[in-house]
Amino acid sequence: xxKKYRLKNGRVFSYLHRKGESNAxxxxxxVHAPSKYPLKAGFIVSKKVDNRAVIRNKVRRRLREAFRAxxxxxxDSENYIVIxxxxxxxxxxxxxxxxxxHLIIKSNLLAARIDDDVAQRLKIKQSVLDKAKFx
RNA sequence: CAAGACAGCCAGACUAUCGCAGACCGCAAGGUAUGAGGAAAGUCCGAGCAUCACAAGGCAGAGUGCCGGCUAAUUACCGGUCAAGGCGACUUGAAGGAAAGUGCAACAGAAAUAGACCGCCUAUAUUUUAUAGGUAAGGAUGGAAAGGCGGAGUAAGAGCCCACCGUCUUUGAGGUAACUCGAAGAGCCAUGUAAACCCCAUUUGAUGCAAGAGAACGCGACGCAUAGGUAGCCUGCCUGUCGCAAAAUCGCUUGAACGCAACGGUAACGUUGCGUCUAGACAGAUGAUAGUCCAAUACAGAACUCGGCUUAUAGACUGUCUUGCUAA
RNA sequence: GUUUUCGUAGUUCAAUGGAUAGAAUAAGCCCCUCCUAAGGGCUAGAUUCGGGUUCGACUCCCGGCGGGAACA
Numbered sequence: 001x002x003k004k005y006r007l008k009n010g011r012v013f014s015y016l017h018r019k020g021e022s023n024a025x026x027x028x029x030x031v032h033a034p035s036k037y038p039l040k041a042g043f044i045v046s047k048k049v050d051n052r053a054v055i056r057n058k059v060r061r062r063l064r065e066a067f068r069a070x071x072x073x074x075x076d077s078e079n080y081i082v083i084x085x086x087x088x089x090x091x092x093x094x095x096x097x098x099x100x101x102h103l104i105i106k107s108n109l110l111a112a113r114i115d116d117d118v119a120q121r122l123k124i125k126q127s128v129l130d131k132a133k134f135x
Numbered sequence: 136c137a138a139g140a141c142a143g144c145c146a147g148a149c150u151a152u153c154g155c156a157g158a159c160c161g162c163a164a165g166g167u168a169u170g171a172g173g174a175a176a177g178u179c180c181g182a183g184c185a186u187c188a189c190a191a192g193g194c195a196g197a198g199u200g201c202c203g204g205c206u207a208a209u210u211a212c213c214g215g216u217c218a219a220g221g222c223g224a225c226u227u228g229a230a231g232g233a234a235a236g237u238g239c240a241a242c243a244g245a246a247a248u249a250g251a252c253c254g255c256c257u258a259u260a261u262u263u264u265a266u267a268g269g270u271a272a273g274g275a276u277g278g279a280a281a282g283g284c285g286g287a288g289u290a291a292g293a294g295c296c297c298a299c300c301g302u303c304u305u306u307g308a309g310g311u312a313a314c315u316c317g318a319a320g321a322g323c324c325a326u327g328u329a330a331a332c333c334c335c336a337u338u339u340g341a342u343g344c345a346a347g348a349g350a351a352c353g354c355g356a357c358g359c360a361u362a363g364g365u366a367g368c369c370u371g372c373c374u375g376u377c378g379c380a381a382a383a384u385c386g387c388u389u390g391a392a393c394g395c396a397a398c399g400g401u402a403a404c405g406u407u408g409c410g411u412c413u414a415g416a417c418a419g420a421u422g423a424u425a426g427u428c429c430a431a432u433a434c435a436g437a438a439c440u441c442g443g444c445u446u447a448u449a450g451a452c453u454g455u456c457u458u459g460c461u462a463a
Numbered sequence: 464g465u466u467u468u469c470g471u472a473g474u475u476c477a478a479u480g481g482a483u484a485g486a487a488u489a490a491g492c493c494c495c496u497c498c499u500a501a502g503g504g505c506u507a508g509a510u511u512c513g514g515g516u517u518c519g520a521c522u523c524c525c526g527g528c529g530g531g532a533a534c535a
Contacts, residue, residue, distance in 0.1 A: 058422080065154075068154070093423060
């Protein structure tokens, strides 16, 4: 994920926490809100997920990889925070990618239909894709 | 063959597509090579480096404590001595001083740093036995009982005397030394504990890269000593001080570096030669997918940098040695 | 990242190197009561782990494990 998409400012983080809309499932929490910056995303993996740095790094890298593939299809006016919950420590990439897309669709943030080759690469299930609606 | 002891080594590899970090090349598009560990961990020791005055003197406090070597440095590494444990290979050890002083040693036991409960012997009285004295060989208690064991000696006993062992003093030989092996003499008087206080020797200023440096710089408070300057106290030295708000650069990776070879050394390690440049972020870089080989990946992620120690660790592999059994 | 402190019954706390590790409360059983509560009696339950020093360790020393606190 390129540097321009990274959320670095601590003030924006606390702003999103305070004002943003949040949606959650068993694995992840997605917080989003519009701000003065174009599309940016931050990832939070706390010690609650796992006490070992190796596992937390792996979870964060998988989240970033899954999010990177979906950037072209997202609304670019919003800022995002993805928070990992405890189930992420044991999940594989396929499960993380599916639940991330599930949250994005649930929050109604998809701007375009996802292409087949991307869906195949992320191993997105058809049942998740079917729920997508467009304005 | 079985059971062990010690030492060492590896820590998956490769291919394709997409993606990240800093570096280099390029006007740009883009391209090129490189990119976590043996413990990166714990922060238990030792240094470098930085600031506090160029950290100086004294007290207090703290660490260390057999000998030699190695090192930038260490009590922690290497080799040895001694002690303890093990049939053995081998392992473990903060291992100076108890004859400077103080404290403590529960319970048991007659008595715990000095001693007569039972016993033994002698004397007196005497039916049993009692009283007085001698005696530490025997019993009983204890972690520890007054050097051990044997002889001589005695009323019974006793280092009272003798031999051997132990202890101390003097001394000879070996060893760099700790110490070892002897000889002579003395004396058997003085228990243990210093990871109790302590004594002796020796080391030690504090704080840590969020240290700090330079540049830039907003607001507020106090006003020259009864204050502050990162040391518990004293001496000494220096100085305008404090609080709040908010960012970037440097420090930041060529280093007591790593690899290979030769030489010296039992080893830790050292010397020389050749070669290499090998993460440097700041919301914090190694991932995703597919495939091949394979018996198969455990513990686990750099944040100023090194040397050691400790702890976690799947699956193996290599070498040397010990004990037992069997066979030749 | 740096510094620092603590660990004793289920819980809250005691214990000078020498106890069978003590108290309160909670738990279980019994008594009391028509029943419950209160009260009385009895029972079981612990030194974070591994080494060392010592005749003897909750206590002293070393190392590990786990928790808390401070700085920022």
